[in-house]
Amino acid sequence: MQSTLEIVSRIAKGDSTVLITGESGVGKELMARAIHDQSVRATRPFVAVNCGALTETLLESELFGHAKGSFTGADKDRPGLFEAAIGGILFLDEIGEVPPGMQVKLLRALQEREVRRVGENRFRPTDVRIVAATNRNLTDEIAAGRFRQDLYYRLRVIELHVPPLRERHEDILPLAMLFLNKLAGNRECPITGFTQDALDLLLRYNWPGNVRELQSAVEHAVTMCRDGLIDYSDLPGELRAMLLKPAPVVVDDIRPLEEVERDYIQGVLLAVGGNKVLAAKKLNIGIATLYRKIRRNNHHAFCQSEVKCLEPANKIS
Ligand SMILES: Nc1ncnc2c1ncn2[C@@H]1O[C@H](COP(=O)(O)OP(=O)(O)OP(=O)(O)O)[C@@H](O)[C@H]1O
């Protein structure tokens, strides 16, 4: 994160077009806003548009504006977002979703730094810095014929790739604490942090929804938490499911449950150097239950060895 933030500061000092790439929820929009806030354009507007949410016609009129009467419902002249962002930054989110016809018009606007409102003949100059973002792989999109290569080069003067959260483990705990501090402040009983088990789980989970998912996991945990520390049981089910091992493959070696349990308890006792208190804790059972199981198992093992010893004799008789 530190290196990404340093890059953001350097990018903010320039005025080139930026393409921010990365999976959903990594913080692309946040980076775009940080570029704006640290740039000379900070006192001018930051205008964001989700290019994936609009049809081609709507997107054109949204970005470039329209003249009165240019289509049904256009009851007055309206400037577009390029004009609204003059002096500032226009953030073109989900740029990979822009329909092909609009890609040509966008390329022209970026190259000539001027826009033409729908239904007008004249071009208006626009001084805006463009920051675009996508979670698609635009080179794949170009190869598939869905994205124009010339527009890609025009946008990717500087590329800022924000890595997925699973590739920056060092950010997980500081971000979790940041979200916790933001949320826990509003509570009657303050939450000061996470138990070790909860932290282990946060670090082991692979965060397919990235920072957005971490943020909502912390929010979930804050709601569930009953005392001053968030435990793993307060975290959402998807995370806790990580603790469940995949079911072992059983083909024909089906053994009685008691026998499997006995062997497993023996294995755990060996792993913890015979420390029964620790073994009970790891097995998540009470110490009395562990003693009872050991006693029963010893008795069972004793009976079994008797049976084995008796077998040959039985055969002889
Ligand atoms: N470094 C960070 N510090 C604090 N909050 C962050 C950070 N990165 C992301 N977030 C938060 O995570 C959420 C998702 O971030 P953002 O909307 O910027 O992601 P995105 O990459 O634009 O996602 P999408 O591709 O789905 O639009 C936001 O609530 C944002 O505030």
Ligand SMILES: [Mg+2]
């Ligand atoms: Mg976004």
